Amino acid sequence: MMSCGYHERSCEIGLVVGKGTNACYMEEMQYVELVEGDEGLMCINMEWGAFGDDGALSHIQTEFDQQVDKDSLNPGKQCFEKMISGMYMGEIVRLILVKLTNQGLLFQGVMTPGLLTKGQFEIEKISAIEEDTCGLAKTKQFMSLLGLRPSDQDCAYVQHICSVVSTRSANLCAAGLAAIITHIQKNRGLAVLKTTVAVDGTVYRQHPKFSDKLHRTVKLLVPNCEVKFILSEDGSGKGTAMVTAVAHRLAVQRQEINNTLAPLRLSWEELKMVQGKLRGEMALGLQKDTHHTSSVRMLPTFVSATPDGSERGDFLALDLGGTNFRVLLVQINSTENAGVKIQSEIYCLPERVIQGTGTQLFDHIVDCIMDFQQKQGLLGKHLPLGFTFSFPCKQTSLDQGILIHWTKGFKASGCEGQDVVKLLRDAIKRKQSFDLDVVTLVNDTVGTMMSCAFKDPRCEIGLIVGTGSNACYMEEMRNVELLEGDEGRMCINMEWGAFGDNGCLDVICTPYDRIVDASSINPGKQRYEKMISGMYLGEIVRNILLQFTTQGILFRGQVSQRLCTKDIFQTKFLSDIESFAGIVQETVQVLAPSCSVTFLQSEDGSGKGAALVTAVTCRVSVLKP
Secondary structure, X not given: OHHHHOOOOOEEEEEEEOOOEEEEEEEEHHHOOXXXXXXXXXXXXXXXXXXXXXXXXXXXXXXXXXHHHHHOOOOOOOHHHHHHOHXXXXXXXXXXXXXXXXXXXXXXXXXXXXXXXXXXXXXXXXXXXXXXXXXXXXXXXXXXXXXXXXXHHHHHHHHHHHHHHHHHHHHHHHHHHHHHHHHHHHHHOOOOOEEEEEEEOHHHHHOOOHHHHHXXXXXXXXOOOEEEXXXXXXXHHHXXXXXXXXXXXXXXXXXHHHHHHHHHOOOHHHHHHHHHHHHHHHHHHHOOOOHHXXXXXXXXXXXXXXXXXXXXXXXXXXXXXXXXXXXXXXXEOOOOHHXXXXXXXXXXXXXXXXXXXXXXXXXXXXXXXXXXXXXXXXXXXXXXXXXXXXXXXXXXXXXXXEEOOOOOOOOOEOOOOOEHHHXXXXXXXXXXXXXXXXXXXXXXXXXXXXXXXXXXXXXXXXXXXXXXXXXXXXXXXXXXXXXXXXXXXXXXXXXXXXXXXXXXXXXXXOHHHHHHHHOOOOOOOOHHHHHHOHHHHHHHHHHHHHHHXXXXXXXXXXXXXXXXXXXXXOHHHHHHHOOHXXXXXXXXXXXXXXXXXXXXXXXXXXXXXXXXXHHHHHHHHHHOO
8 A cells, every 4th residue: 555655645554465365445534533633534454354254254255265265274263265366266166176076066076186286286387277368278288287187177167166256356356445445434524535545466467357447346336436456566565665755654644744843832831820920910000000011901890799699680681702793681580500590692793893993893882782672572671781792992981981991803993992881882872763771891800700700609710611711709898999998809801812912922932823924914912812813823723734834744745725824724623623721720720739629611601791890890889878
């Protein structure tokens, strides 16, 4: 297979039919449970000569096969090989001739010591007998050497017997190949498989009709596959050299790949360094005098309590933070799953809207809200509303937040530095047809934490890893110098996507991170987010694949137009490959060994969470004197 694969890239099956017989093929690693790993391919040596040793072929074994097996050096072993290969094919022919002679059907019933001697029919003689031009003459010559006096009719019968035996051998080989081909086809989910079989061995090379019989039968057995056969040139010699060459090439490529990926494989020391630097930035961000020097904003959210389970009522929630905008009706009746009922509608945010003017953006949002209220029969009803706004904001109260800067591809003008709740209220006023009671402005990370805290009051950290990335947590008020008072706690929106914008993470920044950053719409901003979030992971992978392809390591060095297309590698492809959640949890356990950390997956944090923040706000406001 390897000797042919050098010139024929589609060659992925090897077949030998000589003194012995065997086959190999390239198997998907995901189906090879004997070896760890599920990426790429591996050549499987079938050793198919032993097929049938368990009795699976007993129903097609003849008395001659049984006798050949009995007289062999390994009775009960290599049953398939003994029905196919050149080492045994001639012996099957000899045993048939002996039986027919004993029955008086050949050679006038005259038996000779030569015919009774094992090993008189080599594959070379079988091949010569089946020649169209001189086969009968060769038959008479060979029979005479055995002390027989064959008639022309005897020679014709001998020729026919050889043909039947060799045809069975070819057909059995074809059946085995068909099994391999359909196996590959099914595993790859292909309607039509185009593949090449490399063949070697004296039977295939020397027998005048074996190859044609094999090819025809394979075509009949796998009509939906296009199978090409190539004769190997010195497979055992050249093939061995090719395997060695390929192994060397793969070793070199693997080393190049490992060297390239090494900066992305962060050591525990490097992760602890990141951990320490983030804690330092957090401390700076919480202090009044150093807040402006921190790369993480550490923004107070004015959310000072988490749900206690007593929250009840109907609430509207708006969710703006990605390529889609949602409007939700959240009905809270109890802490059980069935006690929170959510109805929602997803609305598209065209690029012309998110990169147009702020007026266009918020008018579009209000149009979506009006459409939802009409569909839900809510027009005229006065419900508290929570606004999930998943962008960096400096909040001065629960219902007021100044947009610091856009992220995630948004660039609507006239919004940065403005109160986004006021922008929403102004858009509502422009419609002059309905009113909304905007109670809270909520970051999606805060909403994520609140949605889980409704079930588990111990939940005090929120993490988002999606289109973007952020974290929040409940901080002791005595540590929040940005606000007066030191009693109780407050949720801090870290805006950790900007961690490293001051250069503190340059030591772990790879060339691919720099390429992604330079080609983004906000170079130099959100550096940590660009190493983590779904919006950028695919681009990092694409740039690595592009380099490997340019170096000839991948895809045979052929750089496709699609591979050069920005954002073509979607994050969902990575989700199919890696277990992100498991890696996060294992790493946290190592970096914080003295802490017992439970992870809860939020159910609609940006929608349900916003409603819960609003519900908690309403509950707390009722309790205040």
